[in-house]
Amino acid sequence: MTTFEGWPGDATAFLAEIAADNTREFWSVHGHRHAAAHAPMRALAAELEPEFGPVRVLRPYRNRRFRPDVPPYRTDVGGVARSPGGCALSVVLSAGALSASAGHWSFDGRQLRCYRSAVDGPAGDELALLLAGHTVDRGRALRGTPRGFRADHPRIGLLRHGGLQVVTSWPVGEWLATREPLERVRRAWRAAAPVVVWLDAHVGPPEPVAPRPRPSAVPEPAG
Known part of the structure; x- marks a missing residue:
């Protein structure tokens, strides 16, 4: 499936049900229905790739190796592209909304x-102008004042951010079953391009995460 034709109604119904019953038992019976959400996301990613580069579609299984307390399955479907400077261009469909960030x-x-x-x-000042008209995710913003800055700094609001992404969301509806989601995501990513260029120039990509050392297989000497 390489042409995006929208999501069927069961896609969001399944996402709502897996959110309510995120268990292996539910997945063993209903997991085949995940394709109704996943296959269209792959098609959407394929159509976005010529303009935005490869879009990695997220797997339904969560990595619980270091977070065993999280639910085993994602309750959404999504894809992520990367700008030249490491910004994430994300699209996520949940039971309630389609979002592009x-x-x-x-x-x-x-x-x-x-x-x-x-x-x-x-x-x-340039960033403040670029963000005008965008919705900024403030989930990781400090409540207080960052160390080294005054509370009356003219851009204290921006300085409080621990990350910066602009987000556009649309409630689910019958339009999801058409090609309209592709056009909405494409327009949202294009509109965010000046902010992405600023972040690429002034922030750059994250530092690579060093691999965790494996435990030594050599037995300790007897005491």
Whole structure:
């Protein structure tokens, strides 16, 4: 399936049901229905790729290796592309909405320092103008004042962000069964492009995560 033709009604119904009963027992009986949400997402990703680059479609299974307390299955379907500077361009369908976002969900230490330094200077005025008209995810914003800055800083709101992404969401409806989702996501990512360019220039990609060392297989010497 390479041409996106929308999502069938059972796609969001299944996502609502897996959110309510996120168990292996439910999945063993109903897991085949995940294709109603997943296959159209793959088709959507394929149509976005020529303009935005490869879009990685998320698997339904959560990685619980380091978070065994999280539910075993995702309650949404999504895809992620990357800008040249490492920004995530994301599209996510849940039981209640289709959302498109662009930016960094969370900055690492180096990115945060670069971001605050840029916002503190002339580039901060540019960013404020670029964000006008966008909805900014404020989920990781500090309530207090970042260390080294005054509470009356003219861009204190931007300085409080621990990540920066712009988000556009649309409630689910009959339009999901058409090609309209493709056009909406495409327009949202295009509209976010100036913000992405700013983040690529002033923040850059996250630092690579060092692999965790494996436990040594050599037995300890007897005492």
